[in-house]
Amino acid sequence: MHEAITWLVTTIGAMGYPGIFALMAMESSVIPIPSELVMPPAGYLAHQGEMNFFVALACGTAGSLVGAYANYFAAHYLGRPLLLKYGKYVWITEEKFAKVERFFKSHGEISTFIGRLLPVVRHLISLPAGLAGMHHWKFALYTLLGAGIWCTVLTAIGYIIGKEEALIMRYSHQALIGVVIFSAVLITVYVRRHRRKSAQA
Secondary structure, eight states: OHHHHHHHHHHHHHHOHHHHHHHHHHHHTTSOOOGGGTHHHHHHHHHTTSSOHHHHHHHHHHHHHHHHHHHHHHIIIIIHHHHHHHGGGGTOOHHHHHHHHHHHHHHHHHHHHHHTTSTTHHHHTHHHHHHHTOOHHHHHHHHHHHHHHHHHHHHHHHHHHOSOHHHHHHHHHHHHHHHHHHHHHHHHHHHHHHHHHHHHO
């Protein structure tokens, strides 16, 4: 881990802001580069005066959006036709596909926002959004909100803690627990409000 952190600090320092953008774009798509190993080193470099905190944060968030859109377009233009044609062979009927589309059209905003905060899910949430053809400005807005919050947390950890990889991983883990709890509370509130509206209708 020490070698990985040192290498990333050196690499990001050498590549600069485009490196943060590229790494976070890969992290947000299907390439397993943990954001916990990208944004904290950027925060550390900002603390050292070698980068600007807000520019690094903007590059990380923008990279997340670009990577998310790569998955979105892949699912929308490649996944949808393939699923409709071959899904019946793996028990994905057109009826089930329609249910997923309806769900995402009704709950796509909250799903996209929370999905960007959660591990593993953040790599995959763009796929159902693309399959359902989620509206672009809504997809971009909620992706940026979720990714921006997570990137801010990780960059701040690196800025405050520095290069201590053990502390970075400990506080990144604690931050992850925090966003999971936050997401659970948000989902609970959302479900209750949705049920109340449905009952009133």
